[in-house]
Amino acid sequence: MSDSVIEDIDDVLPPEPNGELVHWMEPRPISLGATGISLATAAAFALGALTTLGVLAAVHWLGPRRARDD
Secondary structure (H helix, E strand, C coil): CHHHHHHHHHHHCCCCCCCCCCHHHCCCCCCCHHHHHHHHHHHHHHHHHHHHHHHHHHHHHHCCCCCCCC
16 A cells, blocks of 8 residues: 555656756846936935935934033
């Protein structure tokens, strides 16, 4: 009985992979173009500017209090 179970399992298992990728798994070449590169650069600059402003605001808010001589 155990031999027939093993034979049935072998029939159900998928074939062994041969190491070759199927066509839909192959990486595509990057194709941004001039517009995509410009947008990515602008977005990176905006993110850096906003991060800098946020850090400066946090430093100002968390910084020591100064006494006023009025």
